[in-house]
Amino acid sequence: MAGTMRVVVIGAGVIGLSTALCIHERYRSVLKSLDVMVYADRFTPLTTTDVAAGLWQPYLSEPSNPQEAHWNQQTFNYLLSLIGSPNAANMGLAPVSGYNLFREAVPDPYWKDIVLGFRKLTLRELDMFPDYSYGWFNTSLILEGRKYLQWLTERLTERGVKFFLWKVESFEEVVREGADVIINCTGVWAGALQPDPLLQPGRGQIIKVDAPWLKHFVITHDPERGIYKSPYIIPGLQAITLGGIFQLGNWSETSNIPDHNTIWEGCCRLEPTLKDAKIIGEWSGFRPVRPQVRLEREQLRFGSSNTEVIHNYGHGGFGLTIHWGCAQEVAKLFGKILEERNLLRIPPSHL
Amino acid sequence: MGQWRLSIEGMSLTNSPMGSSFAFPGPQGARPATSWENKRWCQSLLWVPRLLFQRQCQRPSEREESTDCLCAAHSEGATQPPPEKRPMDTVRIAVVGAGVMGLSTAVCISKMVPGCSITVISDKFTPETTSDVAAGMLIPPTYPDTPIQKQKQWFKETFDHLFAIVNSAEAEDAGVILVSGWQIFQSIPTEEVPYWADVVLGFRKMTKDELKKFPQHVFGHAFTTLKCEGPAYLPWLQKRVKGNGGLILTRRIEDLWELHPSFDIVVNCSGLGSRQLAGDSKIFPVRGQVLKVQAPWVKHFIRDSSGLTYIYPGISNVTLGGTRQKGDWNLSPDAEISKEILSRCCALEPSLRGAYDLREKVGLRPTRPGVRLEKELLAQDSRRLPVVHHYGHGSGGIAMHWGTALEATRLVNECVQVLRTPAPKSKL
Numbered sequence: 001m002a003g004t005m006r007v008v009v010i011g012a013g014v015i016g017l018s019t020a021l022c023i024h025e026r027y028r029s030v031l032k033s034l035d036v037m038v039y040a041d042r043f044t045p046l047t048t049t050d051v052a053a054g055l056w057q058p059y060l061s062e063p064s065n066p067q068e069a070h071w072n073q074q075t076f077n078y079l080l081s082l083i084g085s086p087n088a089a090n091m092g093l094a095p096v097s098g099y100n101l102f103r104e105a106v107p108d109p110y111w112k113d114i115v116l117g118f119r120k121l122t123l124r125e126l127d128m129f130p131d132y133s134y135g136w137f138n139t140s141l142i143l144e145g146r147k148y149l150q151w152l153t154e155r156l157t158e159r160g161v162k163f164f165l166w167k168v169e170s171f172e173e174v175v176r177e178g179a180d181v182i183i184n185c186t187g188v189w190a191g192a193l194q195p196d197p198l199l200q201p202g203r204g205q206i207i208k209v210d211a212p213w214l215k216h217f218v219i220t221h222d223p224e225r226g227i228y229k230s231p232y233i234i235p236g237l238q239a240i241t242l243g244g245i246f247q248l249g250n251w252s253e254t255s256n257i258p259d260h261n262t263i264w265e266g267c268c269r270l271e272p273t274l275k276d277a278k279i280i281g282e283w284s285g286f287r288p289v290r291p292q293v294r295l296e297r298e299q300l301r302f303g304s305s306n307t308e309v310i311h312n313y314g315h316g317g318f319g320l321t322i323h324w325g326c327a328q329e330v331a332k333l334f335g336k337i338l339e340e341r342n343l344l345r346i347p348p349s350h351l
Numbered sequence: 352m353g354q355w356r357l358s359i360e361g362m363s364l365t366n367s368p369m370g371s372s373f374a375f376p377g378p379q380g381a382r383p384a385t386s387w388e389n390k391r392w393c394q395s396l397l398w399v400p401r402l403l404f405q406r407q408c409q410r411p412s413e414r415e416e417s418t419d420c421l422c423a424a425h426s427e428g429a430t431q432p433p434p435e436k437r438p439m440d441t442v443r444i445a446v447v448g449a450g451v452m453g454l455s456t457a458v459c460i461s462k463m464v465p466g467c468s469i470t471v472i473s474d475k476f477t478p479e480t481t482s483d484v485a486a487g488m489l490i491p492p493t494y495p496d497t498p499i500q501k502q503k504q505w506f507k508e509t510f511d512h513l514f515a516i517v518n519s520a521e522a523e524d525a526g527v528i529l530v531s532g533w534q535i536f537q538s539i540p541t542e543e544v545p546y547w548a549d550v551v552l553g554f555r556k557m558t559k560d561e562l563k564k565f566p567q568h569v570f571g572h573a574f575t576t577l578k579c580e581g582p583a584y585l586p587w588l589q590k591r592v593k594g595n596g597g598l599i600l601t602r603r604i605e606d607l608w609e610l611h612p613s614f615d616i617v618v619n620c621s622g623l624g625s626r627q628l629a630g631d632s633k634i635f636p637v638r639g640q641v642l643k644v645q646a647p648w649v650k651h652f653i654r655d656s657s658g659l660t661y662i663y664p665g666i667s668n669v670t671l672g673g674t675r676q677k678g679d680w681n682l683s684p685d686a687e688i689s690k691e692i693l694s695r696c697c698a699l700e701p702s703l704r705g706a707y708d709l710r711e712k713v714g715l716r717p718t719r720p721g722v723r724l725e726k727e728l729l730a731q732d733s734r735r736l737p738v739v740h741h742y743g744h745g746s747g748g749i750a751m752h753w754g755t756a757l758e759a760t761r762l763v764n765e766c767v768q769v770l771r772t773p774a775p776k777s778k779l
Binding site: 083084085086087088089090094095096097116117119121122124125127128137139142211212213214215216235237238272273275276 | 531558649666705
């Protein structure tokens with residue numbers, strides 16, 4: 001039907017829900033009728049996003065796709081603009097400051113001017129971390145996965161977006177349901193819908209503790225071992241996340257004792273007062289690791305119909321950090337589809 | 352050592368681990384005018400009028416100079432000079448007040464002054480002291496009557512002391528945490544860098560982007576400092592006092608002379624109580640009302656440079672403040688003021704509208720143009736009582752406490768030296 005769009009978003013993690021919201025916010029008013037539906041086999045608190053500590057921080061090295069740096073910045077600026085709002089904490093959003101620690105001097109990260117107040121650590125500050133000799137201090141943001149997903153779900157529900165608990169086995173079955181455009185936000189499981197040898201799980205395990213006296217994040221780095229393989233302590237809105245596990249190719253979703261010990265010993269060494277912390281729980285999740293984020297259109301032919309798929313997956317350990325920039329980009333691609341199909345009532349305003 | 356013969360008439364005794372015992376006068380306790388000269392009471396034995404201790408020397412041939420031993424066996428009523436301490440004798444020190452000043456001074460004395468016994472005496476203990484209400488942020492005030500170098504020294508000594516604790520496994524027990532944040536100004540200050548800038552960590556001016564969060568403010572400091580919370584820190588200090596052999600006693604002192612002659616030196620840490628105890632009219636309350644609320648997502652402190660509005664996240668709550676009401680003694684919270692504090696704080700941090708479990712607290716800052724840190728020898732008839740005054744820190748109690756406690760301890764040491772130095776014999 002002319003002017004109606006049926007969009008199915010597959011995946012209800014931060015990528016799926018934020019993309020759904022972005023599309024609906026931008027195009028609901030310019031289309032005769034927009035139907036957005038979310039299909040997923042996991043909803044909060046069972047998504048990968050729920051396991052993430054939630055700190056806005058990209059990887060240290062520049063991404064191979066420079067657009068990703070731009071999407072990271074867009075996300076930070078967007079979240080920062082929400083900080084003055086009374087609802088920030090309800091969204092799971094709060095400013096947080098802290099330390100990145102190294103064993104030797106390293107170049108400044110490309111995002112140093114995105115975060116607030118970036119500077120090197122003074123000698124007295126380094127005295128607090130006897131195993132480390134160099135580091136940074138900056139103010140960033142926490143976007144707690146669970147709270148944010150709940151908030152996104154509320155916003156989407158208000159807008160009439162419907163949610164379906166459905167394990168999608170193929171794009172074809174979604175097309176048969178009547179989807180015009182599919183947004184593929186299936187994260188680490190994208191390979192089940194379309195083989196992608198570039199996509200791998202980067203398994204993480206985290207311990208959540210009650211230690212309300214800790215107000216700063218502390219992230220240690222061991223460049224030889226790789227990102228997130230060194231202890232980190234990240235305060236959330238209520239609990240503290242302890243981590244330091246990154247295992248490429250490991251599909252085990254259960255938490256294990258050796259990893260628990262690695263995390264616990266590493267973090268207690270970093271912060272001795274953790275001995276008094278009460279453990280709330282332990283979780284594992286799979287960072288959807290890929291050399292680059294897959295964010296692109298693809299046309300699929302099923303029978304007589306042409307279905308547009310927009311892929312948006314492979315955000316590794318920086319999904320929350322990059323999500324809004326990617327959602328905007330998907331919305332842009334979606335806008336192009338509408339133009340091509342002459343579906344726009346009025347030209348889309350540049351939001 | 353002689354044998355102790357002890358006769359008690361009615362008063363309760365408390366035994367200290369040091370082996371000495373004493374009792375206190377009852378509320379009516381007017382002391383009769385017994386003098387050292389006439390009664391020859393030996394040291395560390397107390398007290399009049401109900402309790403008598405007598406020490407008898409076993410072997411007269413071993414006795415020292417008659418002026419050193421004051422037991423009945425050795426002198427018959429000749430006038431004696433004021434009490435002296437042989438180097439081995441325990442000096443009995445009473446610390447009046449169990450807020451952060453009293454307890455930290457007691458700990459310092461127990462560590463730094465050898466051969467003394469310490470008793471902390473107060474009518475109020477944690478969690479009912481002024482120190483328990485204070486947020487405990489290490490952001491020092493400026494005392495008009497104290498040289499800046501001295502204030503910086505006190506602040507640095509306190510910061511270093513607490514910094515060592517925060518880096519240890521005891522930080523949470525002691526109630527000391529690290530916290531970062533901003534001090535913001537509505538107009539550019541004449542002094543852009545305060546004297547304490549290099550004592551706190553990572554001090555720098557706020558960037559333009561950081562200031563965007565505070566549209567009413569044009570300038571700011573960003574730094575990391577410490578927060579030391581009374582309700583945990585005071586019990587932690589009390590444990591240390593007791594662990595070092597000190598005693599803690601609940602009692603309201605109405606007059607410093609009550610401590611004579613049971614104690615050789617009095618350390619007066621009674622805060623506002625010094626108006627009465629030391630007759631000090633220079634000290635007055637500056638009333639502070641605060642809200643302690645639940646808002647665990649607030650990880651940074653925010654302080655308006657006026658000192659009137661602040662948000663201080665702590666271990667288990669966030670302190671919102673405040674007020675500075677000079678000369679106001681009212682300890683009851685005012686609901687209108689609470690509303691107004693909340694509104695001022697929400698203007699700086701809108702997410703505080705979601706704060707829950709709000710509790711009101713009031714503290715009276717013991718304010719003076721300068722901290723009173725000095726010795727005074729009280730004299731009445733032939734009685735002498737050395738006093739070290741250590742009070743009047745206003746809004747800078749927690750921020751300066753360890754530095755001033757160290758100084759008070761030096762003064763106590765001076766008093767102890769005097770007591771242990773044999774006086775020249777007076778010509779009578």
